[in-house]
Amino acid sequence: AQTVTQSQPEMSVQEAETVTLSCTYDTSESNYYLFWYKQPPSRQMILVIRQEAYKQQNATENRFSVNFQKAAKSFSLKISDSQLGDTAMYFCAFMTAGGGNKLTFGTGTQLKVEL
């Protein structure tokens, strides 16, 4: 079974600063996919970024980028130029290739962007 650990329950950052959210996972699989989802106060789940384990290049989406360390089983999310709208709960999620597209989620990190 896969497990996903987010060790930072809460974080805060000043507007325009950079923040990094941590995620580690445990699996015996070699082929898998990793995701970061954002859940703002509206409770809607929004995909932020995804990474295929077979790709060495770290994924980027505008101000969001990941640091994927496969050997260390680490998948951190970096948010640059933080904005007030980035305030949300962030979930790291794991998907095994060929596993029915099921997601295993971490417990989340509540990020607050402050003026």
Added chain:
Amino acid sequence: DGGITQSPKYLFRKEGQNVTLSCEQNLNHDAMYWYRQDPGQGLRLIYYSQIVNDFQKGDIAEGYSVSREKKESFPLTVTSAQKNPTAFYLCASSITGFGNQPQHFGDGTRLSIL
């Protein structure tokens, strides 16, 4: 616009009562999922279905039942056997066959005990 519709937004259950949460999608996705969200525990998978008339238990299926009679619909019934049903329930769907396809989520249903 394509998307996932969950209803109702808020639902109250009396002791001993079964309640059904609706989930409809018009994205033409084959797979659909139900998650339960509790504070501090993230999302946990209840049931999932990859094709019509077939579904599998997730990690916390006890006290819940589902059906998948149509591709577009995947209702979740919270039975009286579920002793702690108060939670936020999220439905999701995805394309199958391509492992990196993300799940798309509805806006959720909050279920509370009366």
